[in-house]
Amino acid sequence: MNRNSLRKAAPAAALVLAFGLSACGAANESDSGASTGGADQVSGTLNAGGSSAQEAAIAAWKKNFQTANPDATVNYDPVGSGGGREQFLAGGYVLAGSDAYLSDEELATAKETCKSDVVEVPVYVSPIAVVYNLKDVKELNLAPKTIGAIFEGKITSWDDAAIKADNPDATLPSTKITPVHRSDDSGTTKNFTDYLDQASDGGWSGGVIETWPIKGGEAAEGTSGVIAAVKSGEGTIGYADESQAGDLGQAKVKVGDEFTAATPEAAAKILDSSKTLEGRAATDIAIDVDRKSTASGVYPIVLASYQIACQTYDDKATADLVKAWLTYIASSDGQSAAGDSAGSAPLTSDFGTKVQAAIETISAA
Template sequence: MNRTSLRTTAPAVTAFALALSLSACGAGNEEPSSSGSDSSLTGTLAGAGASSQEAAVSAWQAGFQTNNPEVTVNYDPAGSGAGREQFLAGGVAFAGSDAYLDDEELTTAAERCGSDVVEVPVYVSPIAVIYQLEGVDELNLDAQTIGAIFQGDITSWDDPAIAETNPDADLPSTNITPVHRSDDSGTTENFTAYLDEASDGGWSEGAIETWPIDGGEAAQGTSGVVAAVGNGDGTIGYADASQAGELGTVKVQVGEEFTEPTPEAAALSLDAANPVEGRGETDLALDLNRTSTEAGVYPIVLVSYQLACQTYEDAAEAELVKGWLTYVASEEGQQASADTAGSAPLSPDFSEQVNAAIETIAGA
């Protein structure tokens, strides 16, 4: 199941956004500032979820709490699966997730909230294929080879399939150690969705959130994968590109070219995104085309969501969540994420749609 993506200018979606915005204004709600700043806000807000958002959330916390000094925002980067579970159980007010809610989770969310869910993409970043291999500073791989490496079918760095796309590299006979997430992970789901769609049989396990194959090395969270790859030789893994650090990052074949994992290249892959069918007006879940051959596009993209209720029993909690998400989606918040985490800011058109959904959040 392909469960992620972002930019769209579909007239129907824009109409939904306009209708939501007009409805909110007609209800007498005061339009928030572009940064979500409101010095009247006070209290503690708890969230949990995607570890890929950790660096961005740190930037958002700093900016939002500066604008609202009487507010404390806590975020546990426990992973997308854990964040969704905590949100659906009512343990946190909002969650971060690298995969949108499935149909069963949507039903649970409606029961938990007593309303529709607000599900908005706020963080766009390439997923880098990271590696550590002594003597090899640049590496080009196609989707089929990446899939076969993580499937466990290619086990040595001097394999002919790797040599074919790296004719000038001095590839050692070092064994390959694939590193994967040990926890339920939206990053894993996005990465395997790419492999499932683009690897031409190199990967045969489908798009999954929980790693299905024995072998290799398992690590908790994005930081755990990065650490495991960095502490080895011959290691390869996958992680949000913003957290790759000094590790090597694979250039992925797209058409006849090999493309680096940059925010600009990731943003290009969002132009063909489509809204997921059958969703409510405040649910902006979208699907990606992961098999693009367009030059300059980086196809392994993470689009991470924040989840909230449209209605909260506690009006003060509703205002905290609304203020937080308004800041996160604002131009200031998106730039803070870009500066700190290397993400691609939301486009103006899509930002308008996101903010229209956030504006509907209110107390019961």
């Protein structure tokens, strides 16, 4: 397996030099900070959708990209990762955003739809925060087993002994716990339950899933829906992209002997020990995240969110548009824009070079 590091962001100049400045691939600078995908501007309409976790980053990317390419329009519908992949596989979207990589079955379908390999690249790396609404409890520590038991419905009160054990100085009320989960097929759910499955030591028995399997609690659609539901109810707890947590409380998660907050820097560190899946094309950079790390300063509940495209399109205009879009969002400028707007962790120079190499292969049939 190849090891991919997503450490702290490298200087922008080094990243741009690493990419090179080829005609259609490398990220060119412009007054807006967006790549035009080469010396010439691109045009046309790019219809895409999927991950709602990427929504804030997409808004910044669209603004910069369309400013640099005034004849190009990017339409992105945050229908959730499952919906995005479904529409991409059916040919409804030319590109999808997803917080989970394609399954083996989906990959086979994608190759038939694309009539080529796929380009599946992580471009948005962000922590998934465990958000809560509990009056007068400003700080909260939770162990993985406790988090699993809360979301499975085994721990039902905020003054439970397991929660008290990790919060000896907090005044915990007897308020009922209301777990809030996604109602739609969600890559965020898949990443969250992957963490629970690996790290909760039996606290969670629901497996790794995109559709919530446990009855009870409260269901909400999309990241914004989860945030709204947690805000509206005392004693609620949920999981969502940290960039959209707002003023909700965020639990620190036990990693080794420490409790670590959900920050982009801590999220990026978990990928230092993660690996790419074996047996896939070089353009398919699917990451197997190490959720059991006990390293200091690491936050393990993280999503590596992907943009998924065909390696080959029927016409040159579509291929150029998709290629230019991906080139920009994976560039130092694009990653900086996502960090500023959504608090994500920028790709490093080495990893960014690998991502750009995959994007560079996109062409017309």
